[in-house]
Amino acid sequence: MVSGNTIAEVARLIGDAARANMLAALMGGQALTAGELARHAGVSAQTTSGHLAKLTAAQLLAVEKQGRHRYFRLASSEVAQAIHALMSVAASGPKRHHPIGPRDAALRLARTCYDHMAGRLALALADSLVREGHVILADGAGIVTDAGRLFFRDFGIEVEGLRTRRPLCRTCLDWSERRPHIAGQLGAALLDKVLDRGWVARVPESRALRLTRAGESGFTATFRLPLDWKDPPLRLAP
């Protein structure tokens, strides 16, 4: 039976604590196995299996079989955007006390957000790109300048090739500092590239990104980051 989805059906699927936890875990951008998702959700393997079947049937998740594992990922960037929008609503509701543990510190510094970077590193990069005139951000939307095209080409990213329907840059505040960073196609390409160069590395079982020694110098030199970019508050440049 191939019935269409309604908005209520989609929201209902997300509107269960266990499933929402699974989806949130997948916002890291990596494909995860059913078992990993079960741990994230805090329910048994059987229950997880049922949830994943529903999410897959509704095409919120895509699945890839690999040996005795099944790897799940978000089915589309639309799904990621919907979850992100729900996060924004949840965060803007009645204030929730948000205790920050030690492991949050790493996440605040640098992490993945579906397919691009977030955290203070991403903010520093966005600031740098704007300051150097490579990208123009207007109210959360952004475009790449001609100078920026050259800059990104030098860096190994062909901006011309990114022309699709996905926005180049999007506001993506998450539960971190509330400022826009580079998301969309360009954000995804940037993350790809810096992972490729070994400037950051994924931390297993987490959305956190670890800054490597190569990254430490690479980011600073290439993007002319200020010396204090790791410091917490980080205001906008005047």
Next chain:
Amino acid sequence: MVSGNTIAEVARLIGDAARANMLAALMGGQALTAGELARHAGVSAQTTSGHLAKLTAAQLLAVEKQGRHRYFRLASSEVAQAIHALMSVAASGPKRHHPIGPRDAALRLARTCYDHMAGRLALALADSLVREGHVILADGAGIVTDAGRLFFRDFGIEVEGLRTRRPLCRTCLDWSERRPHIAGQLGAALLDKVLDRGWVARVPESRALRLTRAGESGFTATFRLPLDWKDPPLRLAP
């Protein structure tokens, strides 16, 4: 009790057919009474009252009392964006057969989408603004050019005053033609202005906008619309 919202709680609230219908009805941007929402949702007044109490408590809706009526509206643009994102996911899932009735024709031509215009009129406007060099759209995100600032100032909109965190332009496809139109702050200001000028008028009990005689000539002259902008397919300019 002031507890915080989680993403699952928010999604669960939207994930009920009756409540989703109410929220969708409010995507028109106008405040509606409890009774009107009951009719939209197709449930009794008592049931509606319960739903509205929950939505209001979670700050998805804002309410204003006026005599013996209570007017409800979406509490924030974040909520509207979340619902919109869910619509996108629902639309991109397994294809739903979408029979178009005669009343849909008016909606396809011009309608409100929360706080801005949608439909073929909005697409023609977006095309015009891009063609004339007033706005640059890059992958669904957009910025206003210097020439555009002058143009909008002549039209009675101060773009400088719109600098907030909301994007100027956003992809907003809904169930109509799948192309971006002007949303965000600029889109809201545009809708305000053309309603103010009497170029379009709200159709009661509907999201549709009626094009007036003044609008017919006003839009054509001011935005240099092509003669065939009302025609269905409407491809992108080369």
Next chain:
DNA sequence: CGAACAGTTCGGCCCCGGCCGAAACATCTG
């Protein structure tokens, strides 16, 4: 004041769906 109307509260029905235990199936390993 009393009738009409908008909206809410209460109580009870009922069904949907999340949960787990048990067991089956699938896949890799030794």
Next chain:
DNA sequence: CAGATGTTTCGGCCGGGGCCGAACTGTTCG
């Protein structure tokens, strides 16, 4: 092959929550 590990299916329990009828509050109007 046997055993370990990952995943699914089945069956049954049970709680939450959507629904409406009835009754109550509050507002408008004649």
